[in-house]
Amino acid sequence: VLEIRECSGIAQSRLGADAYWVHNDSNGSSQLYAINKQGELLAAFPTELPNVDWEDITTDNSGNLYIGDFGNFENNRRDLTIYEITEPLDTTTRSVGKSAAYRFAYSEQTEFPPAKRIYDCEALFWANGHLHILSKSLGETITRLYRFENLESNQINHPVQIGQFDIGPRVTAAEASPDGLQLAILTNRSIWVFTRPNQSDNFLDGPGKMLSIQAGQCEAICWASPEELLIANEDRALFTVPLDSLIEY
DSSP states (O other), X not given: OTTOSSEEEEXXXXXXXXXXXXXXXXTSOSEEEEEOTTOOXXXXXXXXXXXXXXXXXXXXXXXXXXXXXXXXXXXXXXXXXXXXXXXXXSTTSOSOOOEEEEEBOOTTOOSSSOSSOOOEEEEEEEETTEEEEEEEOSSXXXXXEEEOSOOOTTSOBOOEEEEEEEOSSOEEEEXXXXXXXXXXXXXXXXXXXXXOOTTXXXXXXXXXXXXXXXXXXEEXXXXXXXXXXXXXXXXXXXXXXXXXXXXXX
8 A cells, every 4th residue: 555654553343344444654744544454445534633752553432543642752742632533434435524633741740751662552442431552662671551531621631550561672553442342452572462361451461372483573462363363564564363372472
């Protein structure tokens, strides 16, 4: 798909259509693209939303898409934003519905940039009624899991850290399974799947499986089915990964 110069996020439609939503990062436009599992373009949707550094996209069970404009390599941004739009009902409408913008900041960050750059982010997912993000730390191997208790468009929102994990390479994407029981995480060199513990949203405390990969700069992951993950890299290539190829951690 030539319009997608550097795929940075992917989410499967939950409206029953055989469609996946993808987008460019800061080097691209603010359009959303619907593709099929073979990577063929179904439609392009202008959003008219700012794209400072879009890094991931996710969807909930109520027909909403969320775009994470929170790429923060230098850790000096004060305009971190998650955009919510209504998912188009089909790929022929060529337009998106209402939108909302949710500004947010990390409560712990007091310097811009801080001494340790631990506030970059490329991973957004929705699970069990809440949006979550995973940090991409620079200079260390820990990822931090944050949950938004709620989102308000008229104030600065502050996600709450609910877990952390020494994951190794930097986290580039994440997506929870539609039933909210499993979390797939993509890093520069690996895929992880965690099972949510009982009575907790801290997926990182649950049992995990992993698989080392070498497939270019992989930046996007979603669930293609309960048994298979779909991964996209910045060169617009798509890969399917069966869950039974991961090994216990």
